[in-house]
Structures are given as C-alpha cells and as structure tokens.
Amino acid sequence: MPKILVIEDEAAIRRVLSKILSEESDTYEVEEAEDGLQGVEKIKNEDYDLVLCDIKMPKMDGVEVLEAVKKIKPETPMVMISGHGDLETAVNTMRLGAFDYISKPPDLNRLLNTVRNALDRKQLVVENKILKKKVSKNYEMIGDSEAINQIKEMIDKVAPTDARVLITGPNGTGKELVAHQLHEKSNRSAKPIVEVNCAAIPSELIESELFGHIKGAFTSAVKDRAGKFEAANGGTIFLDEIGDMSLPAQAKVLRALQENLIQRVGADKDIKVDVRVIAATNKDLKKEIEEGRFREDLYHRLAVILIKVPALNDRRGDIPMLLEHFAKKIADEQGTSIKSFSDKAVKLLQEYDWTGNIRELRNVVERLIILGGNEISEQDVKLFASK
Numbered sequence: 001m002p003k004i005l006v007i008e009d010e011a012a013i014r015r016v017l018s019k020i021l022s023e024e025s026d027t028y029e030v031e032e033a034e035d036g037l038q039g040v041e042k043i044k045n046e047d048y049d050l051v052l053c054d055i056k057m058p059k060m061d062g063v064e065v066l067e068a069v070k071k072i073k074p075e076t077p078m079v080m081i082s083g084h085g086d087l088e089t090a091v092n093t094m095r096l097g098a099f100d101y102i103s104k105p106p107d108l109n110r111l112l113n114t115v116r117n118a119l120d121r122k123q124l125v126v127e128n129k130i131l132k133k134k135v136s137k138n139y140e141m142i143g144d145s146e147a148i149n150q151i152k153e154m155i156d157k158v159a160p161t162d163a164r165v166l167i168t169g170p171n172g173t174g175k176e177l178v179a180h181q182l183h184e185k186s187n188r189s190a191k192p193i194v195e196v197n198c199a200a201i202p203s204e205l206i207e208s209e210l211f212g213h214i215k216g217a218f219t220s221a222v223k224d225r226a227g228k229f230e231a232a233n234g235g236t237i238f239l240d241e242i243g244d245m246s247l248p249a250q251a252k253v254l255r256a257l258q259e260n261l262i263q264r265v266g267a268d269k270d271i272k273v274d275v276r277v278i279a280a281t282n283k284d285l286k287k288e289i290e291e292g293r294f295r296e297d298l299y300h301r302l303a304v305i306l307i308k309v310p311a312l313n314d315r316r317g318d319i320p321m322l323l324e325h326f327a328k329k330i331a332d333e334q335g336t337s338i339k340s341f342s343d344k345a346v347k348l349l350q351e352y353d354w355t356g357n358i359r360e361l362r363n364v365v366e367r368l369i370i371l372g373g374n375e376i377s378e379q380d381v382k383l384f385a386s387k
Contacts, residue, residue, distance in 0.1 A: 002049040002119050003029045007039035007065060008081065009057040013104065017052060017081075017111075024112055036060030040068045043076065050118050052102075054081045055089055063093060070097050075125050077118040081106070139180035142325045143318030147310045151178060158305050159185035164257070166302045167280040169309030172359035175280040176240065178307055182278055183236040191235030194228050198249075199241035206249045208265045211256075217266025229262050229273050236276045242302070243283035243294060253277075254298045277302065312354040312361060319350045322358065326365040339369050344378035349385065 004021055008014035011034070018030045031048075033039035037060045039053065051069065055062035066078050077099040082090035090101035099118045102111055141152060158165060159182045167175045176195070183193040201209050208217070212227030228237055239245070245253070256262050257277060261270045279302045288294035312319070323341050331338040341349075354360055364385045372380035 001027050001029050004050045005031050005042060005048045007033045007053040009035050036065040039065055043069055043073055048076055049122050051076055051078050052081060053078055055086045066093055066096055066098055077122050079114055079118055139177050141177050142321050145315040145318045147315050151307060154307055155181050162276050163304045164302050165278045165305045165307060167307045170311050170357055171282050172357035173309040174358050175309050179238045179278045188235045188276055192232060193236040193238055194232035195238045196228050197240045199244040203246040206246055211262045211264055213265035214267045229275055232275045233273050236278060239279040241281060242279040243281035243285055243288055250295045250298050257301045312357040316350045320346050322361060326362050330366050330369050339376055341376045345376045345381045348378055348381045
C-alpha cells in the first residue's frame with residue numbers, strides 16, 4: 001500500500017489534501033505533518049512512497065525539507081506545494097531534485113495525476129534496485145582463498161577511481177566477474193557497463209562495433225549507428241579478449257584513451273566520450289608485443305592496474321564453496337530442491353584437473369545435479385564427472 005506524507009502548516013489545506021488522496025484510492029495510506037521539522041522527523045523514522053510538501057512554512061521551509069530529505073532518503077519523491085508568489089521557488093526546487101510542484105489551490109486532476117506519476121516513478125526505482133541486486137548476484141565472486149581475497153581487496157581499492165584495469169588469466173576463470181565488480185563498486189555504477197567480446201567480432205567489423213559508423217560508410221551501412229563507446233558514455237566499457245583486436249582498431253582505441261575522442265567509421269567529426277576502460281585477455285600481451293601483434297603503447301595505457309585471476313587448480317580450497325553456490329543457483333533456475341555433496345564427492349572433485357576452470361566446474365555440477373542422487377556421492381562423481 002503506497003504511503004504518502006502531507007507536510008502543510010495550514011490545517012485546512014492539509015486536511016483537504018489528505019481527504020482527496022484518501023478518497024481517490026483506498027490503497028493510499030496518508031499521514032500528516034504540521035510543519036517541516038515534524039515532517040523531516042517522520043521521514044527519518046518511516047519510509048514514505050511520496051511526500052507532498054508546502055514551500056512556505058514556519059520553523060523549516062519546504063526547500064530546507066527537500067534538501068534534508070535528499071540527504072536522508074534520496075529516493076523518496078517530493079512534490080512541492082506552492083502559493084502564487086512561490087512559483088519561482090517551486091521551479092527552483094525541481095533543480096534541487098523535487099519530482100514536481102502543484103499550485104494552491106490545488107487542481108484536483110493535476111494533483112492526482114502528479115501523485116500517480118510520482119508513485120509510478122518510485123515503483124520503477126524499487127524495481128530497478130531489485131533487478132540490480134539480481135544482476136549483482138550473477139557476478140558474485142565466490143571463494144575465500146588468499147588469491148581471491150587479494151583480488152577482492154584490489155577491487156575495493158581500485159573501483160572508486162577511474163584507473164584503467166587489465167585483467168589477465170586463463171579462459172573460464174571469471175575475468176568478467178572482476179570487471180563487473182569494478183563497475184558496480186565505482187562511481188559510475190548508475191551508468192551502463194557495455195561488454196565487447198573482441199574475439200567474437202570479425203576484424204573488419206570491430207571498428208564499426210566500437211566506434212559506430214555513418215550511413216554509406218560501407219555497403220551494409222544503411223543508416224547512422226552509434227558504437228559501444230558512445231553507448232558506455234558516463235559508464236564503463238569492458239573489452240574482453242582484447243588480445244584478439246586488430247592493429248587498426250587498437251590504434252583507434254589508443255586515441256580514445258589518450259584524448260577521450262572517437263570518430264565513427266566514415267565520419268570526420270570527433271565525438272567526445274567519458275568512458276572508463278576495463279580490458280581482459282587470456283594471452284600474454286608482452287609476448288604479443290614482441291611478435292608485433294599488439295601495440296606496446298596501448299598496453300601501457302590499459303595496464304595502469306593489473307589484476308591476475310588464478311586458475312581453479314591454483315585455488316582448490318574454494319571448490320566446496322563453489323559447489324554449494326552452483327548447486328543453489330542451478331536449483332533456483334530449475335525450480336528443484338538443492339542437492340548436497342558428500343565429503344568424499346567434494347574431495348574427489350578437488351583432485352580433478354580443471355583445465356576449463358570455473359566454467360567447466362559449473363557444467364559438471366549441473367550434470368551431477370541432473371543425473372546424480374539426492375546427495376551427490378563419490379560414485380556419482382566417478383560416473384558423471386569423468387573427463
């Protein structure tokens with residue numbers, strides 16, 4: 001049930017507003033505050049889906065209430081109530097973060113439409129937070145080995161900065177998890193993280209994919225198209241498998257890093273971008289530089305911070321936690337009960353040679369859950385997890 005707080009020092013107007021809202025919908029729970037100080041105190045102690053607040057009040061005016069609410073409950077939408085002489089102030093409150101304003105005496109339709117729109121916005125904010133939490137869980141780093149704890153500490157230190165990060169490690173180790181953690185813990189987390197798998201895009205298309213193109217730039221360019229750098233503006237771009245990027249594309253990425261400027265394919269106009277670059281590779285880039293396949297100047301631009309993700313064989317102590325994590329995740333996906341692993345099954349899985357790393361372990365766990373008993377036994381592992 002949406003909870004609305006009306007802050008208004010004039011008792012008659014306060015009661016009229018409360019009555020209108022209560023009669024409009026029996027799902028609205030309406031509370032009142034007779035001045036700004038009382039309103040702020042209520043907001044500190046309760047969660048409201050919407051606050052209607054008068055601008056001119058004794059003790060604490062509406063602008064002061066708005067500023068206080070933005071500090072203590074920033075996601076609570078505020079609709080300001082303005083008298084005729086307060087219109088300029090009301091407009092200014094929009095710049096301070098108010099959702100909208102309504103004039104006295106309130107027009108019934110305008111009031112109710114504003115309330116509905118504000119409540120819809122609050123619902124979207126809540127849904128986005130829930131969705132973000134679900135996304136975050138997909139990129140959780142599982143393990144408490146020394147190597148993983150060092151990576152977590154590094155992420156905590158580096159994430160709040162705009163430093164470029166190069167993540168290295170074998171295939172399947174979870175380099176993308178590190179990239180997402182860096183983004184989610186950064187000041188750019190409200191903006192998107194855009195992923196580009198450089199190995200999956202043909203070399204002749206990589207420049208268009210990264211920087212976009214204009215109509216007629218090449219045969220299939222039937223309209224202007226923005227690239228990944230523009231899509232990530234204000235956020236993060238994750239260049240996965242950057243060791244597979246062509247040399248011409250590397251030159252353009254280098255310019256983007258040096259000057260924060262990109263150019264669409266076929267265009268001569270520069271576009272300014274504000275993007276944090278995180279890159280990952282399973283290749284030895286220093287060897288690639290020696291053999292002329294990777295630019296040394298680009299390497300030094302990317303590798304401000306180096307994070308090496310260990311192979312699963314180098315963190316076998318994390319396997320019990322990973323088994324439990326994947327068993328729960330797979331049970332949630334399939335709508336089944338969670339299966340456990342016997343001590344002998346866990347020990348046997350810890351002895352395996354995990355050439356495919358975390359990705360391979362996840363596939364094996366899924367196979368064991370589908371084909372194994374209610375508790376995964378040592379025999380199940382021998383039968384269904386064989387190489």
